[in-house]
Amino acid sequence: MNGLMGPFMAVLRRDLMLAWRGRTDVLVTLAFFVIVVCLFPFGVGPETNQLREIAPGVLWVAALLSTLLSLNRLFAQDHADGTLEQLLLSPEPTALWVVAKVAAHWIVTGLPLVIVAPGLALLFDVQQDALGVLVLSLALGSPILALLGAVGAALTLGLRGGGVLLALLILPLYVPVLIFGAGAVDAHLGGMGASAQLLLLGGGLLGALAAAPFACAAALRIAIE
Amino acid sequence: MMKEKLSRSTEPKSWLRFSAPQMFYPLAGKMAPWFAAVAAVLGVVGLYIGLFVAPTDFQQGEVYRVIFIHVPAAWMSMFVYLVMAFWSAVGLVMNTRLSFMMAKALAPTGAMFCFVALWTGALWGKPTWGTYWVWDARLTSQLLLMFLYLGFMALTAAIEDPRRSDRAGALIALVGAVNVPIIYFSVSWWNTLHQGASVSLTKAPSMASTMLAGMLLMAFAAWAYTIAVTLWRVRSLILERERHTEWVGHELDAQEGRA
Numbered sequence: 001m002n003g004l005m006g007p008f009m010a011v012l013r014r015d016l017m018l019a020w021r022g023r024t025d026v027l028v029t030l031a032f033f034v035i036v037v038c039l040f041p042f043g044v045g046p047e048t049n050q051l052r053e054i055a056p057g058v059l060w061v062a063a064l065l066s067t068l069l070s071l072n073r074l075f076a077q078d079h080a081d082g083t084l085e086q087l088l089l090s091p092e093p094t095a096l097w098v099v100a101k102v103a104a105h106w107i108v109t110g111l112p113l114v115i116v117a118p119g120l121a122l123l124f125d126v127q128q129d130a131l132g133v134l135v136l137s138l139a140l141g142s143p144i145l146a147l148l149g150a151v152g153a154a155l156t157l158g159l160r161g162g163g164v165l166l167a168l169l170i171l172p173l174y175v176p177v178l179i180f181g182a183g184a185v186d187a188h189l190g191g192m193g194a195s196a197q198l199l200l201l202g203g204g205l206l207g208a209l210a211a212a213p214f215a216c217a218a219a220l221r222i223a224i225e
Numbered sequence: 226m227m228k229e230k231l232s233r234s235t236e237p238k239s240w241l242r243f244s245a246p247q248m249f250y251p252l253a254g255k256m257a258p259w260f261a262a263v264a265a266v267l268g269v270v271g272l273y274i275g276l277f278v279a280p281t282d283f284q285q286g287e288v289y290r291v292i293f294i295h296v297p298a299a300w301m302s303m304f305v306y307l308v309m310a311f312w313s314a315v316g317l318v319m320n321t322r323l324s325f326m327m328a329k330a331l332a333p334t335g336a337m338f339c340f341v342a343l344w345t346g347a348l349w350g351k352p353t354w355g356t357y358w359v360w361d362a363r364l365t366s367q368l369l370l371m372f373l374y375l376g377f378m379a380l381t382a383a384i385e386d387p388r389r390s391d392r393a394g395a396l397i398a399l400v401g402a403v404n405v406p407i408i409y410f411s412v413s414w415w416n417t418l419h420q421g422a423s424v425s426l427t428k429a430p431s432m433a434s435t436m437l438a439g440m441l442l443m444a445f446a447a448w449a450y451t452i453a454v455t456l457w458r459v460r461s462l463i464l465e466r467e468r469h470t471e472w473v474g475h476e477l478d479a480q481e482g483r484a
Contacts, residue, residue: 151400155393159383168379169397172372173404176411183415215400222392 007092008100015104018077025073030112033066037120048125055124056134056185063113063142063181064174070109071149071170072156072163074101075220079157088224094217102143102150102213110142126185133188133198140201141181147205147212148173154219177204244321246463247472253463257456264449271442279435291349292436297444299342301451302370305335309377310402313395323459325391326466328398329381330458334451336374343367362413369408373401387466 019026040058041051078084087097117138118131126134152170156162184197243249275293282289309331316324346364347357358364377398384390467473 151396155380155397156383161383165376165379165383168372169376172369172376172408173400175369176404176407179411179415211403215396219393219396222389222396225389 004093004096007090008096011087011097011100012104015101016107019104019108026108026112029066029070029109030116032069033062033113034116034120036062036065038123041124051124052126055121055126056182056189058124059117059121059134059138060141060178060182063117063138064145064171064178066113067110067142067145067149068167068170069163070105071146071153071166074105074150074153075157076153079224084220085224088220094220095213098150098213098216098220099209102146102216105150106143106146110146113142114138127189130185130188133194134185136198137181137184137194137201140198140205141177144177144201144205144208145174147208147216148177150216151212151219154216154223157220157223177201180204244319244323246323246326246467247470249323250460250463250476253456253460257453257460260449260453260456264446264453267442267446267449271439271446274435274442275439279439280433285353288349288352291345293439293443295342295345295349296440297447298338298345299367300444301447302335302338302342302367305331305338305451306370306373306398306402306405309335310398313398316391317395317399322391322466323463325395326459326462327455328395329391330455330462331451332374332378332381333458334454336371336378338447338451339367339371339374343371360416362409362416365412365416366405366409369412370405373405377401 037058040054044050044054075084078087088094090097114135118135121131121134122128149166149170152166152173155169156166159165180197180200184194184201187197188194243252271293275290279290281287309328312324312328312331315321316328343364346367350359351357377394380397381390381394384393464473464476
């Protein structure tokens with residue numbers, strides 16, 4: 001176990017440090033999330049009842065889009081300076097450091113969204129007791145988005161128009177997460193209890209954690225060789 | 226000609242020899258017209274039964290006849306994705322170039338059937354449901370399936386290196402195939418949560434046998450059409466990929482000589 005934790009922690013620490021040194025990059029994703037959420041009231045009108053109703057969906061779609069926006073940063077820099085090739089050549093299992101990279105990426109881009117989301121939900125006048133469910137659904141769901149997105153990011157590595165292509169590849173796969181994530185908050189507000197959706201999201205996270213790193217590793221090998 | 230025959234006779238006699246693009250090219254060329262002919266005959270007979278023989282539906286009137294295009298197209302769009310994923314898996318496991326080419330050749334036809342199913346569905350929905358579109362589980366998953374096809378085609382087209390393009394496309398096809406059931410079940414769950422029981426085709430009264438016959442004929446026509454078109458497309462792909470080889474040069478010379 002120790003033999004695996006070493007490289008995992010090393011990649012995690014490295015990516016977090018790199019992110020910390022380029023903080024503004026990270027803040028841009030968060031700002032994008034906030035701005036997209038704040039655009040909706042201008043689009044649909046300031047009526048409180050309506051805003052309350054669309055809030056979970058809006059927050060979740062915004063989280064999806066900002067995840068997508070941040071994804072091409074996941075491997076692009078390492079690809080450009082050759083780090084990725086070195087990592088692939090290293091004897092450590094590819095899936096292992098892929099998980100480390102995705103974890104670092106999520107801590108940097110996903111976790112801030114989870115923390116900021118309840119504050120934004122208050123702008124939409126969401127009931128306060130639903131905020132916990134919202135945070136939990138995002139905390140379970142956004143790592144799935146990062147894991148699935150990593151596969152797409154690896155496949156589109158270094159391609160012209162990679163960002164748009166990534167959206168086309170990955171957004172259809174995000175639909176179940178969106179349904180259960182926003183559905184959890186809706187179900188809680190509707191008095192049905194969100195445990196079913198949250199359990200499904202948790203199961204989805206475990207499934208993605210089990211399968212996506214290997215798919216991502218295969219995709220990276222395809223992209224690099 | 227003699228040389229070609231000789232080289233062919235030294236190949237192993239198993240059917241696996243057709244996994245070589247060079248061997249498959251003439252075979253595909255021989256099979257495609259037959260499937261096209263079968264598709265044409267079945268299509269004409271099926272449409273005749275569907276449009277003239279099958280009785281008018283007592284609930285929906287003549288409008289229901291779109292079913293003879295709509296249902297086979299929807300079936301094919303899903304089935305073609307499965308076949309695509311199958312060839313992708315074969316390609317990744319056995320490392321056969323022809324499998325990737327088959328997957329690539331199937332995608333446009335699958336996307337076309339997807340679009341036809343959505344389009345005819347919308348035209349059918351307006352007179353029967355009063356709207357072109359409802360966010361019904363079937364319609365929504367069909368739409369997402371079309372996005373999966375488009376993603377596959379966009380990805381394989383964006384990568385210039387054929388080897389990387391093949392493998393990346395195969396991987397995304399497999400990821401999509403794993404996700405298709407998840408998408409379908411999540412969408413149907415979402416739909417029942419939001420809308421309650423909505424319009425459903427499964428509750429339609431049982432079909433007259435001529436209707437069923439027409440639909441099955443059209444489905445087989447769609448199968449034969451898909452096979453024919455895919456074979457023709459794969460032939461072009463083979464020529465494009467193998468253009469640096471000697472046999473393609475001979476082949477093209479022979480074709481020009483014939484013309």
